[in-house]
Amino acid sequence: MMVGMRVLRGGLAAALIMVALPIAAVATVSLVSSQASAQTTASIGVEGNRRIEADTIRSYFKPGPNGRLDSARIDDGLKALIETGLFQDVKINNAGGRLVVVVVENPVIGRVAFEGNKKVKDEQLQVEVQSKARGTLSRAMVQSDTARITEIYRRNGRYDVKVEPKIIEQPNNRVDLVFEVTEGSKTTVKSIEFVGNQAFSSYRLRDQIKTRESNFLSFLASNDTYDPDRIEADRDVLRRYYLKNGYADVQIVAALTEYDPARGGFLVTFKIEEGQQYRVGSVEFQSSIATLDANSFRPLSRVGVGSVYNAEAVEKSVEEMSIEASRRGYAFATVKPRGDRNFEAHTVSIVFAIEEGPRTYIERINVRGNTRTRDYVIRREFDISEGDAYNRALVDRAERRLKNLDYFKSVKIVPEPGSSSDRVVLNVDLEEKSTGDFSVSGGYSTADGFLGEVSVSERNLLGRGLYAKASVQYGERTQGYSLSFVEPYLLGYRVALGLDFYQRKQLASSYVSYDSKTMGFSPRLGFQLREDLNLQVRYSISQQEITLPSYLTNCNNNISNTNLPFNPTPAYVAANPADPNVIAGGFSPLIGGVNCYSDGEASVAVKEGLASGPVITSAVGYSLAYNTLDNNKDPTSGILATLNQDFAGVGGDVSYLKTTGDVKLYTPVVSDIIGVLRLQGGVLTDTGKGIRMLDHFQMGPNLVRGFAPVGIGPRDITPGTYNDALGGTKYWGASAELQMPFWFLPKEVGLKGAVYADAGSLFGYEGPTCRAATAECLTVGADNGLIRTSVGMGLIWQSPFGPLRFDYAIPLTKSANDRTQEFRFGGGTSF
Numbered sequence: 001m002m003v004g005m006r007v008l009r010g011g012l013a014a015a016l017i018m019v020a021l022p023i024a025a026v027a028t029v030s031l032v033s034s035q036a037s038a039q040t041t042a043s044i045g046v047e048g049n050r051r052i053e054a055d056t057i058r059s060y061f062k063p064g065p066n067g068r069l070d071s072a073r074i075d076d077g078l079k080a081l082i083e084t085g086l087f088q089d090v091k092i093n094n095a096g097g098r099l100v101v102v103v104v105e106n107p108v109i110g111r112v113a114f115e116g117n118k119k120v121k122d123e124q125l126q127v128e129v130q131s132k133a134r135g136t137l138s139r140a141m142v143q144s145d146t147a148r149i150t151e152i153y154r155r156n157g158r159y160d161v162k163v164e165p166k167i168i169e170q171p172n173n174r175v176d177l178v179f180e181v182t183e184g185s186k187t188t189v190k191s192i193e194f195v196g197n198q199a200f201s202s203y204r205l206r207d208q209i210k211t212r213e214s215n216f217l218s219f220l221a222s223n224d225t226y227d228p229d230r231i232e233a234d235r236d237v238l239r240r241y242y243l244k245n246g247y248a249d250v251q252i253v254a255a256l257t258e259y260d261p262a263r264g265g266f267l268v269t270f271k272i273e274e275g276q277q278y279r280v281g282s283v284e285f286q287s288s289i290a291t292l293d294a295n296s297f298r299p300l301s302r303v304g305v306g307s308v309y310n311a312e313a314v315e316k317s318v319e320e321m322s323i324e325a326s327r328r329g330y331a332f333a334t335v336k337p338r339g340d341r342n343f344e345a346h347t348v349s350i351v352f353a354i355e356e357g358p359r360t361y362i363e364r365i366n367v368r369g370n371t372r373t374r375d376y377v378i379r380r381e382f383d384i385s386e387g388d389a390y391n392r393a394l395v396d397r398a399e400r401r402l403k404n405l406d407y408f409k410s411v412k413i414v415p416e417p418g419s420s421s422d423r424v425v426l427n428v429d430l431e432e433k434s435t436g437d438f439s440v441s442g443g444y445s446t447a448d449g450f451l452g453e454v455s456v457s458e459r460n461l462l463g464r465g466l467y468a469k470a471s472v473q474y475g476e477r478t479q480g481y482s483l484s485f486v487e488p489y490l491l492g493y494r495v496a497l498g499l500d501f502y503q504r505k506q507l508a509s510s511y512v513s514y515d516s517k518t519m520g521f522s523p524r525l526g527f528q529l530r531e532d533l534n535l536q537v538r539y540s541i542s543q544q545e546i547t548l549p550s551y552l553t554n555c556n557n558n559i560s561n562t563n564l565p566f567n568p569t570p571a572y573v574a575a576n577p578a579d580p581n582v583i584a585g586g587f588s589p590l591i592g593g594v595n596c597y598s599d600g601e602a603s604v605a606v607k608e609g610l611a612s613g614p615v616i617t618s619a620v621g622y623s624l625a626y627n628t629l630d631n632n633k634d635p636t637s638g639i640l641a642t643l644n645q646d647f648a649g650v651g652g653d654v655s656y657l658k659t660t661g662d663v664k665l666y667t668p669v670v671s672d673i674i675g676v677l678r679l680q681g682g683v684l685t686d687t688g689k690g691i692r693m694l695d696h697f698q699m700g701p702n703l704v705r706g707f708a709p710v711g712i713g714p715r716d717i718t719p720g721t722y723n724d725a726l727g728g729t730k731y732w733g734a735s736a737e738l739q740m741p742f743w744f745l746p747k748e749v750g751l752k753g754a755v756y757a758d759a760g761s762l763f764g765y766e767g768p769t770c771r772a773a774t775a776e777c778l779t780v781g782a783d784n785g786l787i788r789t790s791v792g793m794g795l796i797w798q799s800p801f802g803p804l805r806f807d808y809a810i811p812l813t814k815s816a817n818d819r820t821q822e823f824r825f826g827g828g829t830s831f
Contacts, residue, residue, distance in 0.1 A: 040067055045100040050173065051108070052086060057101055060084075074099070085138040106136045107175045116181040120152060128152060131177055137167070142177065149179060157225020159259075160184025188214035188224045190265035196272040199247065203672050205270075206747045207636070208241045209234035213746060214265065226266045231255050238270060243311035248341065248348060249275025278309040281347030287354040292330060294354055297321045301352070309348045314339075315396075316531070321352060322393035323383070331389035332357045360390040362426060363418035369430035373407055377465040378428060380489055381405070390415075390424050402430075407460045409433045435460040451475030465489070473504075480504035496526035511709045511819075513602045513722040514546045514610070516694075536623045541652070544694065545614040552602040552722060553610065603716035603724035604778040605693035608768045615653045615692070621646030634798060635666045636674050647687070648695075655689040658682070669738065676737040684729040686766060693767035696727025701824055703733040703760040706790035706809030711819035713762030717781040723817075726765045726780065733760030739796065750798035758809070759789045781817035789813045 044061060046054035061077035063069050069077075074092065081090045081103070089104040111133050114122050129145040131137070146163045153161035161184050168176040192213050194202045206212075211234055214224040223230075235252045242250035253271040260267050283303055287294035300320040302313040318335045325333035334357035340349040364386055367378050379385070381401040383394045395413055402411045409431040418425045436458045455471035467486035473479060482502040490497040503519045506512075520542030527535045602610075609615075622645060629638035641663040649655035660682035669675040682697055700709040710725040717723060737756035745751055763785040770777040792809025807824045814820065 048103045159187040188265045190263045246277040246308040319393045363423035372463045477507040498524040618652030619648035655687045657685040674739045678735040681732040699762045704758040704788045706811040708819040708821035714765035715817045716778045728762040729764035731762040752796040754794040783815040
């Protein structure tokens with residue numbers, strides 16, 4: 001009991017001391033303050049300072065109206081000095097009735113170093129920490145830097161990281177600051193599950209989000225690391241995906257994360273309440289502005305009655321209508337969509353209400369966080385500027401455009417009140433990322449063999465938003481280089497100017513008998529008519545030259561010269577069996593030109609191209625592209641349609657009109673099975689100078705799979721020749737394909753299977769058939785537009801090495817002169 005009392009008394013004594021110390025300190029400051037309250041700022045003494053001027057320290061003490069310092073102002077000055085972070089200690093003493101400020105300065109940092117960091121470079125950490133060399137050491141700042149480094153590692157998936165700051169004393173009140181990092185192992189996402197999803201499979205939903213499960217290929221990617229911000233963003237991605245597909249009541253209730261020590265990673269579970277799918281019951285337009293006809297905005301709506309409700313289409317409709325109202329002079333008009341749900345019929349009645357909004361102006365647009373990208377590159381993505389009417393739809397469009405530039409890790413536009421009630425300030429907060437790429441690509445295809453490419457590109461050249469790329473290709477049968485440059489805003493307008501220069505050499509193979517060398521230059525202008533519709537106009541000038549090995553062109557007959565051995569063509573022999581030269585030469589229609597064709601011979605059409613030497617093609621053209629794909633790399637729904645026309649004959653040596661079209665439709669069939677329907681066709685029209693064989697369409701597996709490159713269509717079947725493909729002036733093709741995942745494999749492996757059926761035809765050869773100089777003629781294998789068909793299966797792999805595809809197709813109908821290739825493989829990568 002006595003022991004307990006002694007302990008209690010000791011505790012009480014300690015508690016009293018702890019309470020008494022701050023009271024005494026306050027009393028001391030108050031006493032000093034009261035004694036010095038009559039002093040002025042100039043009379044304050046300063047001791048202990050080395051680098052910081054005494055007047056700078058005195059400036060923190062603000063005198064009252066009478067020029068004197070009272071106790072409250074002395075206390076404020078003391079607090080202000082402490083808050084600067086420049087001092088380890090600050091004391092105020094009274095020496096002979098005079099106020100003296102005694103300071104102990106924080107040391108100066110000689111250098112900031114990092115040890116133990118391998119996954120994050122020193123340069124990246126130097127940018128993130130606030131403690132800098134030649135700056136003042138602040139304990140609070142060091143603690144903040146330690147937390148920041150820890151956060152960087154955690155965002156890179158390393159939750160076991162430990163960061164310990166070490167301060168190494170140096171002479172002259174200097175220190176070295178060293179952050180010792182123990183990185184720990186990578187913390188990944190081991191599983192991603194979905195609870196409550198009925199309309200879409202977990203396989204499909206995993207395809208929408210950015211977070212991936214770790215697997216044996218995860219060392220090539222980083223999106224399997226646990227990042228809470230990414231998972232939170234995935235919640236929004238899932239919500240928008242459901243809203244886009246008609247589930248207006250959807251709620252992503254939670255994204256639960258749990259660390260599993262046994263598996264060494266996180267388990268992520270998304271809880272979803274889908275609700276019912278809605279369709280559009282009606283679409284109405286209302287206007288509270290008397291002079292603005294609401295129904296005139298109907299063509300701008302992307303929402304149709306009877307279609308599945310699509311929140312994204314509603315947003316884009318609002319955006320288009322807001323812009324149109326502004327163009328008509330109603331700068332403050334706002335378009336507010338309203339959806340009235342019929343829970344029994346599962347329909348949404350949409351009303352676009354056009355109203356006169358508040359007369360609010362944009363006072364200022366602040367751009368923050370861009371250290372490399374010029375301000376004007378960011379500001380030109382806005383359709384509004386300072387002084388214009390504030391329009392939220394236009395601000396949202398600007399934010400989306402900035403994100404699509406792919407210059408920034410994050411983009412956020414936040415409005416805040418301006419200097420008055422009718423003013424608003426827009427703060428554009430950005431975080432830049434690397435925009436340069438150096439890639440080494442490699443690939444192999446059954447047509448071109450092995451192919452390698454080295455390229456250097458920059459999407460934001462000099463911070464001016466320019467694009468430039470230089471690449472060199474070298475392969476078994478293809479060699480060349482290309483240079484590209486794009487100015488996305490020509491003369492300040494939303495018109496993209498592109499310049500392309502290229503040189504390409506295609507070597508002879510088992511498919512073609514000749515080498516071809518092409519050099520060209522093409523300027524182009526691109527116009528974005530809508531977000532899903534693009535127009536490109538271009539001019540191109542190129543020079544093409546072909547070469548042949550001597551043994552394929554050694555039959556240069558001269559019938560009039562009887563002093564030389566006569567080697568007539570098989571066509572001549574067949575047409576002139578009684579010619580004395582034919583008889584003297586020992587030829588017959590059955591034997592043919594044995595001496596001429598014994599080692600093979602190129603087609604007359606190829607020889608004509610060889611004889612004409614380098615040919616210059618000067619052409620103007622355009623491309624119109626309509627794209628509603630949900631994902632350009634791995635689409636599951638939408639349409640991609642292109643129309644191309646080129647007119648050659650603006651100078652140059654050739655003249656023709658070439659028209660091609662291609663439409664691809666992607667749509668979910670059942671569950672995760674995607675249907676792909678493709679239609680394509682083309683027409684080549686002579687416009688006055690005749691058409692070379694080299695200008696014809698050449699088709700193979702790009703039209704009907706199961707056939708070799710240039711394996712379809714008219715062909716020179718003259719005996720003894722190389723049987724070169726001649727091509728055609730018309731083609732059409734149709735393909736139906738079903739793509740399905742391998743459900744027993746992890747989604748992240750990226751493997752899909754495909755089954756398909758193709759049909760198509762190439763016909764209408766209009767090139768040269770005879771050579772007047774040598775009396776040689778060719779024989780065109782007639783197929784009269786025969787329809788080629790095939791069925792097959794494929795393996796599609798979105799691999800870390802790039803997209804790869806393996807196809808095995810069996811031709812069902814073909815011409816006797818066609819060449820088949822049942823197995824085909826192609827792919828490549830950048831690393």
